[in-house]
Amino acid sequence: MTDEPTSSAFPHRHLLGIEGLSPDDITALLDRSERYIEHNRQADKKRSSLRGRTIINLFFESSTRTRTSFELAGKRLGGDVINMSAQWSSIKKGETLIDTAMTLNAMHPDVLIVRHPESGAVQLLSEKVDCAVINAGDGMHEHPTQALLDALTIRLRKGRLQGLTVAICGDVAHSRVARSNIQLLNTMGARVRVVAPRTLLPAETERLGVEVFHDMALGLKDVDIVMMLRLQLERMQGSFVPSLREYFHFFGLDYQKLEAAKPDALIMHPGPMNRGVEIDTEVADDIDRSVIRQQVEMGVAVRMACLEALSQAPRNVAPAT
């Protein structure tokens, strides 16, 4: 493996979402990611393609796996990675998002990786800085690297995305993972279903190009991929769904519900899992069907590819979105 650019240049300045990416953009990123999978399994993981580059992880919302994954990705490519979290003093002191962006911009970073609890905040920030920005999750809007790592996992196991049927199950309404995945899978020619109680589906979900189901047995019928979403605890107690018990009974993935899917269907979950709420613990740990740990592994490869692609991107092209 060389340090030379291995794919055609990524034609966007930022990675703010899957929306706006072409099938070729996505395929190029996945191809690039795939090359890092083996690399990451070696003892010597260090490369130098981002040597001298400064990457700032700017997280306004707590995260372990995404932040660590980006940090590892940056370091393995030889970049200098700095982590800043919501506890960062000036944010705590009431500095506005734009002021924070301007302050960081003055330090000339090359890539800003941003997570924020409000939809659209990452885009707003991207408009104020000179460097590349990667959206690591903004509110209920997008989480593009999650969708890419999911796609990479699927492609690795199934050899393709086109023509597969994917069921995304659970709290679609509050999920940026669902929105990014719906975008990506539709762009790549997969058929997407969502399965959830009506209260966990946003208005006019059908208009996103998905088939809507309220019954797991129907929604999982003959699917290739079952993608479970996390149900946040505060949404379980009577407001959106009446109880954990009822949610698991009707929407938790267990072997009985899984029977409707194809025998070789894969089980995915973006993590962190609520065992016994959206997913039965045995199913989650099924080594033949659950690819949940593989998703985490793919995460680092995908983020390396994204960092590299954006570092090599021409600076004078229009923003992606």
Added chain:
Amino acid sequence: MTTRTLFTQARLLDPATRLDRKGDILVIDGCIAQIGDRLARDGAEIVDCGGHCLAPGIVDMRVQLREPGDEHQETMATAGAAAAAGGVTTMVALPNTDPVIDEFALVEFVARRSRDVGLTRIRTYAAATKGLRGKELTEMGLLARAGALGFTDGIAAIADAVVMRRALSYATTFDLLVMQHPEEPRLAEGGTMTEGEIATRLGLPGINPAAEIIMIERDLRLVEITGGRYHAAHVSTAGAVDAIRRAKARGLSVTCDTAPPYFALNETAVGEYRTFAKVSPPLRSEEDRRAVVEGLRDGTIDAIASDHAPQDQESKRLPFASAASGMVGLETLLPLALELHHNGHVPLLQVLAALSQRPAEILRLPAGKLGEGMPADFVIFDLELPWRIAVDAFHSKCRNSPFDGRPTQGRVLRTVIAGRTIYRDDAKAS
């Protein structure tokens, strides 16, 4: 061993098929096996209906049974006896008991008690919100599986618009019915009877009819955005009937019922502070009463329920404002509903549809029709017999009826469940 019962010499009335003719019904093992003329007796037990009416048993879609929790007022056994005497073959209880029916074990409790009592079939709604507190949704999916027929907060409105939206929305997940007590609680707060001249003269705090209309109009908007299945209970005002009429014309999945006090009485029945005439919603103006009759006539109002609400003397022998609301209704439901027919306001088959066919359809129960294969739940009644309502003859534990002494026409002779007679009028037995 099969049991065969042949009901002969009946005037068969089936609103679902518009059937109204003389004939026989053969019942085998609790289900209707054959409907026809002069059916072969074949060793069947014979019930001679003597030319009287035989119709699908009444499906009373709203009663309060007071069990569990207030057995001094009513039990499933006494309510079962009252229902049987009233020609009711299925009744559906509100969840406002103590404890509240918001757990599936309690739904199963009602089913078990119904079997133990062995009279009128007793089903139940479950609470729409935990503890009827109007905040958190109940486990509608599991409760429905246990047998709950719909979701309601009983005699309290689901007042919070967000909670109502979520209840309707969540219910669509499983295609379940949400039933509202349509009264805006802040507007009704402290009120004891309908706002207007009589309340003013009596010095009683009033409830404006708008409290009902506003809640229904709000809910209809929520039905429109959620696609939920919605039922408005005891509709009592012209404005509400009108709103529902328009909603049905727009194709919304909306149904409603009313109860005898809202078409057989008006606010003048309160007289000099008669607490038996205190009901919720309150008795309305004559104009509203006429609108309810018109709603029944044109089918806007789908069903007639008894709204049976037993209250003991201690709850009613109080100053009007302090007295409890409600009246017993199981044993007067049929004759009061038949007044609509005798007065020429609503055709007989349509009255019967509102008592059996429509509520069974709304609740998706296998009842309310005289079809072959259907459970043999019948009411056999004398359509013409004049008599006077007497609360002393009631089987219910409570006597709180404003209709005591009212001359009426039409009387239950026999009530049959699954081919088995559970009530026979001794005075007029066929």
